Amino acid sequence: MRKYYSLYGRLLSKRNLYEGFKQVKRSRGAAGIDGQSLAAFEENLSKELDDLLLELKEKRYQPQPVKRVTIPKEGGGERALGIPTVRDRIVQQTLRNILEPIFDPDFHPSSYGYRAGRGCHHAISKASLFIRRYSRQWVVDMDLSKCFDTLDHDIIISQFRKKVADGSLLGLLRLFLESGVMVGMTKEATSIGSPQGGVISPLIANVYLDKFDQFMKERGHRIVRYADDILILCTSKAAAGNALRVASNYLEGDALKLTVNKTKTHIAHSSEGVKFLGVEIFEEYTRIQDKKVKTFKAKVKQITRRNNGNNLARIISELNPVLRGFVNYFRVANCALMLRGLMGWTRRRLRAVQLKQWKKPAKLHRRLKQLGYKPPFKLIRMSSWRNACSPLASYAMPNDWLHKEMKLVNMEETKTGISVAVI
DSSP: OOOBOOOHHHHSOHHHHHHHHHHHHHHOOOOOTTOOOHHHHHHTHHHHHHHHHHHHHTTOOOOOOEEEEEEEOTTSSEEEEEEOOHHHHHHHHHHHHHHHHHHGGGSOTTBOTTOTTOOHHHHHHHHHHHHHTSOOOEEEEEEBTTTGGGOBHHHHHHHHHTTBOOHHHHHHHHHHHTSOEEETTEEEOOSBOOOBTBTTHHHHHHHHHHHHHHHHHHTTOEEEEETTEEEEEESSHHHHHHHHHHHHHHHHSTTTOOOBOTTTOEEEETTTOEEETTEEEOSSOEEEOHHHHHHHHHHHHHHTOTTSOOOHHHHHHHHHHHHHHHHHHHTTSSOHHHHHHHHHHHHHHHHHHHHHHHOSHHHHHHHHHHTTOOSOOOOOOTTOTGGGGSHHHHHHSOHHIIIIISOOOOGGGSOOSOOOOOO
């Protein structure tokens, strides 16, 4: 295995720090504990980078604690995130740019999380390939408890030391791991873990869990992993049971010191659906998980509330990114019929908004006359959800008008069940 020396010198380059800044800027993100935003940092960019460069050269650089924030988890509870300061994100990004090309080429071929040119669609396609073409229909679905928060620092450094012999770079990596967390006004030490939200945390997790990937590969187990979402694909229930025992013992043993969530980890068969990255993979097709549809509908409902005060054009401009993001992700599923139903429901909600804003039937009737329809017209309750799918509402606001004139994204036009080349 090749060893890399004298890597710290690559950090001591204003050009490399500037490249790191550009990547951090593209990712955007909130300010850390110092309150400095990306815009404020950029106002004095040259001086800020010069100061960083000098601190790194003189080995005076000291990362600040990350800012603790929490976000709700889909299944309930909260997920803790750590937001580093802008200057720390830049150094982390520059460090990641140095280390990633060293480690990424040797990662397990079925590792797809946080890697350039790889993503969820590739992971789903690989799992589908194992299930359908190679009849590995018994699947161990593994869930790790707070994976990022429980990574062992000594194991992290030992994994990086396998290829990196530069003590200064490894020392900087440990500084980031031990920089601490600010919870309100209180600083808490970080003796374990790599906080989600840090720029370098995804690389750290991949280097850490690659030890598990290679262990399973050496024993002939077929896996697909996206970050801490792990599938082990087997040909029989007995083989799946054995794979679960082997994997759990290794993950929870001294090699990695992680915790397997026993309540969420289970063995599934593809005839009942294998849940993975928001979809359910069956022997013949892939569908969207029900909870993802519920989350999508909740977002649409929030944007299309009839009392939000925004006009229809503004509502559609807010809605389009949600529709586009949903269909672009889930086009990997066989979901044409579901998308048709969701679009019909979404259009109905928009018609309900417009009827409510017109307030009186006279405005609806005027609109119908402008479109060439002849009275008399029925009087309808403009605030009625039922009337949002009435013929009058559809005549006044036809699908073509919503999509072509109002520029509403049409999810029905997206090709679904796409085949992504397996990497």
